[in-house]
Amino acid sequence: MDLATLGGLVSALSYHCGLHGRMGVTRYSVTLPAERRLPRPLKIGFASDFHAGRPTHPAIFADLFARIAEEQPDVLLLGGDYVTGPARNAALLCPGLAACQPPLGKFAVFGNHDLSTDDQQIARLFGAAGVNMLVNRAVVLPAPFDSVSVCGMDDPWTGVADGDATFAGASATRILLMHAPDGLLLLNGHRYDVGFAGHTHGGQIALPNGTPLVMPQGPLSRPFYYARFPVSGNGDLIVSRGVGCSGIPIRINADPELVICTLQ
Numbered sequence: 013m014d015l016a017t018l019g020g021l022v023s024a025l026s027y028h029c030g031l032h033g034r035m036g037v038t039r040y041s042v043t044l045p046a047e048r049r050l051p052r053p054l055k056i057g058f059a060s061d062f063h064a065g066r067p068t069h070p071a072i073f074a075d076l077f078a079r080i081a082e083e084q085p086d087v088l089l090l091g092g093d094y095v096t097g098p099a100r101n102a103a104l105l106c107p108g109l110a111a112c113q114p115p116l117g118k119f120a121v122f123g124n125h126d127l128s129t130d131d132q133q134i135a136r137l138f139g140a141a142g143v144n145m146l147v148n149r150a151v152v153l154p155a156p157f158d159s160v161s162v163c164g165m166d167d168p169w170t171g172v173a174d175g176d177a178t179f180a181g182a183s184a185t186r187i188l189l190m191h192a193p194d195g196l197l198l199l200n201g202h203r204y205d206v207g208f209a210g211h212t213h214g215g216q217i218a219l220p221n222g223t224p225l226v227m228p229q230g231p232l233s234r235p236f237y238y239a240r241f242p243v244s245g246n247g248d249l250i251v252s253r254g255v256g257c258s259g260i261p262i263r264i265n266a267d268p269e270l271v272i273c274t275l276q
Contacts, residue, residue, distance in 0.1 A: 023261035027069035032257065033267035034198035036168050037083065039069075040250055040273040042206045046082040048185045050275060051156040056187070057083060057114065058271040060091025060210025061254025064101040068256035072268060076255050077108035079270045087116040087153065091210035092123025092167065092191035096258060099130035102137045105128055116153045118143045119162045123191040123211065124170040146189065148177040153222065159276075165190040168198055171231065175200035185275075186247075192228075193236035193251055196243060206273065207249040214238035214253035214266035215225070222265060238266075 026032055044050065053146020057080055062073065080088065095101040112118060120143050122131050135145045144151060144162020153160045161182040166173045173195055179186065179202040187208035188195075195209065212233050227233045235241075241249045255268045 023067055023257070025262040027071055027230065031232060031262045032069060032072050032265075033263035035079060035268050035270070036073060036250075037079055038269045038271050040271065041276055042273060043249065043276045044185060044205060048159065048205070050159070050185070054157055054160065054275040055083075055084030055086045056089060056109040056273045056275065057087070058089045058091065058208045058250070058252060058273065059255055060191070060252045061093045061123070061213055061256060061258070062105055063093055063096040063256030063258050064104040065096035067096055067258060067261045069261070070104050072255060073108055075106060075271055076268070077111065080112050083270065083272055085114050085155075085272065087162070088112055088114045088118045089162065089187070089189050089208055090118070090120035091189065091208060091252065092121050092256070093125045093210065093258070094123070094134055095125055095129060096256075097129070099126070099133040102134045106137050106141040109138065109143055116157060119151065119164060119189060120145050121145065121164045121189050121191055122167055122171060124167050127167055127170040128225040148172070148174040150179060150182040150186075152183050162187045162189055163204065165195045165198070167191045168194040173198045175202050178202070188247075192230055193232040193249060194230040196232060196249065199246070205247040206275065207243070207247060208252070208271070208273075209236070209249060210252045210254045212237045212251060212253075213258065213263075216257065216263055216266050218265040220265055224266070
């Protein structure tokens with residue numbers, strides 16, 4: 013990878029030529045049923061698939077954290093694949109993550125790239141930046157949102173996803189956080205109100221109408237490749253295009269994004 017990207021020179025050229033895409037904000041609104049009404053709207057920030065390493069120029073991370081600072085979400089969720097290559101690349105993200113101070117916390121799950129390297133090193137780096145790693149467990153948000161839990165599931169293929177453990181002790185209103193849409197196959201009948209996933213990059217290279225040319229593996233990667241999807245018998249799933257580049261340092265018709273979702 014280092015040879016192919018000329019030590020990061022190719023990704024730098026790609027970024028400065030606009031081939032990393034333009035960082036944007038995509039907004040969604042989810043209305044909860046009356047019996048789970050919140051004291052006020054909850055603003056959620058979600059970012060995924062950073063791929064810190066040679067294919068991704070680090071300036072795109074500065075663009076992301078600037079957007080987070082502008083949006084000021086109540087809670088920040090991170091959807092995995094923080095690195096391409098060694099776990100130490102996650103350190104590139106830590107100053108920006110530490111600077112983010114959402115009042116209700118920062119929560120993250122691992123992706124397949126993270127679990128193929130030293131995921132515990134990533135957990136230590138993120139922990140020092142104030143990020144709470146969730147591996148098949150739920151965390152109740154502070155008041156006045158203590159009726160809301162973030163339920164973080166391990167990666168469905170490279171991790172050990174456990175639907176029962178993910179929702180154990182969860183509050184009435186449940187936010188599902190996972191890396192890949194395939195986690196839907198492992199819920200074991202548990203309910204959530206809104207789910208967030210990444211993994212697909214929206215194809216990373218797509219046709220002008222957004223149709224991906226190449227998709228990552230996984231039975232739900234193509235039907236849930238990008239945007240908001242209804243899930244039968246459950247809450248909607250929001251799939252992000254992510255932030256960084258995997259494989260090659262190019263995005264075409266699949267711009268990087270910060271997702272902002274408001275629970276009404």
